[in-house]
Amino acid sequence: DARVTQTPRDKVTEMGQEVTMRCQPILGHNTVFWYRQTMMQGLELLAYFRNRAPLDDSGMPKDRFSAEMPDATLATLKIQPSEPRDSAVYFCASGFGGANYGYTFGSGTRLTVV
Amino acid sequence: AQSVTQLGSHVSVSEGALVLLRCNYSSSVPPYLFWYVQYPNQGLQLLLKYTSAATLVKGINGFEAEFKKSETSFHLTKPSAHMSDAAEYFCAVSEDFGNEKLTFGTGTRLTIIP
Numbered sequence: 303d304a305r306v307t308q309t310p311r312d313k314v315t316e317m318g319q320e321v322t323m324r325c326q327p328i329l330g331h332n333t334v335f336w337y338r339q340t341m342m343q344g345l346e347l348l349a350y351f352r353n354r355a356p357l358d359d360s361g362m363p364k365d366r367f368s369a370e371m372p373d374a375t376l377a378t379l380k381i382q383p384s385e386p387r388d389s390a391v392y393f394c395a396s397g398f399g400g401a402n403y404g405y406t407f408g409s410g411t412r413l414t415v416v
Numbered sequence: 417a418q419s420v421t422q423l424g425s426h427v428s429v430s431e432g433a434l435v436l437l438r439c440n441y442s443s444s445v446p447p448y449l450f451w452y453v454q455y456p457n458q459g460l461q462l463l464l465k466y467t468s469a470a471t472l473v474k475g476i477n478g479f480e481a482e483f484k485k486s487e488t489s490f491h492l493t494k495p496s497a498h499m500s501d502a503a504e505y506f507c508a509v510s511e512d513f514g515n516e517k518l519t520f521g522t523g524t525r526l527t528i529i530p
Contacts, residue, residue: 345520407459
């Protein structure tokens with residue numbers, strides 16, 4: 303089965319450090335999402351791309367977060383500087399354009415900022 | 417704006433009993449509706465989706481859901497619970513092409529009692 307690959311699986315970092323999370327979407331999928339999951343807020347959309355162009359990043363703190371798709375096989379989410387409140391599981395999902403197809407989620411990156 | 421309400425953050429059922437997880441949605445246009453399941457320390461897996469075809473949707477692992485426009489509901493059911501069904505279940509709503517981001521409910525944790 304095709305899958306969305308996220309790296310690293312777990313990341314522990316100190317406050318103030320830069321964190322980069324990577325996602326390899328399923329080959330051929332043209333829509334990529336970044337979600338964050340916490341106990342308090344649940345699943346929040348941070349950003350999403352279609353054909354590598356950002357469509358919506360309104361859920362992302364602009365001062366410290368950035369999301370890019372350098373090419374069709376790689377999406378990145380960067381936090382600089384990281385803060386303890388950024389501790390969460392970050393999920394990437396990919397799909398074809400159009401919600402009726404559904405989306406495939408990766409296994410997530412568990413980020414702990416100490 | 418689209419939204420989803422999941423009634424009951426925790427549901428417990430006996431093995432072999434009916435599973436019913438409730439989801440109500442709000443959308444300004446005909447919605448696409450999804451149920452995802454999340455096992456511990458894993459990503460989200462699509463169980464089933466409603467995309468304006470049949471109102472009764474069958475998914476994986478014996479689950480099904482019925483779209484009821486008059487009640488704005490999309491409840492998830494399974495006739496006979498199995499121990500392996502223990503997980504967290506998320507209902508999600510999306511609109512059409514151009515606004516296909518998923519908005520998730522807060523989740524329902526399903527516990528199966530032996």
